[in-house]
Amino acid sequence: MNIIYKYSDKGKIPAVSNKIIIKYKFNKLFNDGINNIIYFLDNCEPETLKYFADDTIIQTTLGNSGCNKAIYQYIIDNFADDEIVYICEDDYLYDTKNNSKNLTKIICEGLERADYVSLFDHPDKYVTGGDNPFITNGGEDTKIILTNSTHWKFTNSTTMTFACKVKTLKEDFNILNGFNNTVVPQDFMMFLHLGKMGRKLITPIPGLANHCGYSPVTPLFNFE
Numbered sequence: 731m732n733i734i735y736k737y738s739d740k741g742k743i744p745a746v747s748n749k750i751i752i753k754y755k756f757n758k759l760f761n762d763g764i765n766n767i768i769y770f771l772d773n774c775e776p777e778t779l780k781y782f783a784d785d786t787i788i789q790t791t792l793g794n795s796g797c798n799k800a801i802y803q804y805i806i807d808n809f810a811d812d813e814i815v816y817i818c819e820d821d822y823l824y825d826t827k828n829n830s831k832n833l834t835k836i837i838c839e840g841l842e843r844a845d846y847v848s849l850f851d852h853p854d855k856y857v858t859g860g861d862n863p864f865i866t867n868g869g870e871d872t873k874i875i876l877t878n879s880t881h882w883k884f885t886n887s888t889t890m891t892f893a894c895k896v897k898t899l900k901e902d903f904n905i906l907n908g909f910n911n912t913v914v915p916q917d918f919m920m921f922l923h924l925g926k927m928g929r930k931l932i933t934p935i936p937g938l939a940n941h942c943g944y945s946p947v948t949p950l951f952n953f954e
Contacts, residue, residue: 731766731811731893734801737782737820738772741794744821744942749954750781752823752942758831759824768804772797795910795947802899802906808857811897814841814843818891825938825952832881833938839877844932845898846924848888851937853946855885858937862887862918880934882954887921888931902929 752793759766771779780900790797793921805815816837824833854862855870864886872883902924909920921931937948
């Protein structure tokens with residue numbers, strides 16, 4: 731699996747854990763000699779560049795949405811249609827209570843059943859009257875399925891941290907770019923649009939990743 735890790739010294743500092751700790755824990759789970767990891771370093775300071783010196787890096791000064799567009803173009807230019815890409819941001823902490831779980835394998839299982847996979851079970855799916863207007867009675871209308879490693883649910887939206895096949899990204903390239911034309915990407919609207927076009931998005935339950943800069947956290951997430 732090809733992993734694009736997007737890192738920046740700009741923007742919001744995660745509330746739960748600092749970015750260096752997050753990157754260290756990410757490496758323990760994904761930097762296993764099997765996954766191909768490329769680090770997109772956007773608006774980073776010299777000390778950060780030094781920290782990533784032993785990694786495969788691409789430097790940009792494009793900002794949040796601009797860097798996303800550069801990542802999508804890089805994927806199209808460098809990977810084959812049948813390859814899997816996982817685009818992940820620098821403010822996600824992955825579940826540590828399930829170290830026996832192979833997150834790469836779980837992503838691949840999810841992509842056998844859906845077009846897009848997120849390991850993040852977004853807490854907005856459980857709040858009636860919150861930011862997600864499609865939630866009623868504390869939940870969304872969905873379907874639950876089971877693969878070898880986990881239960882999943884189909885959902886209507888997630889953030890800009892997701893996995894898909896390169897072929898899917900190519901076909902949806904203009905849509906993804908179109909929702910990255912503002913300073914902050916319009917991830918919610920992007921996935922709603924993709925869903926209307928027939929694309930399926932799936933997330934594990936409980937979630938296996940947490941968006942650390944925001945509250946509430948992923949339901950039942952373990953921070954050990």
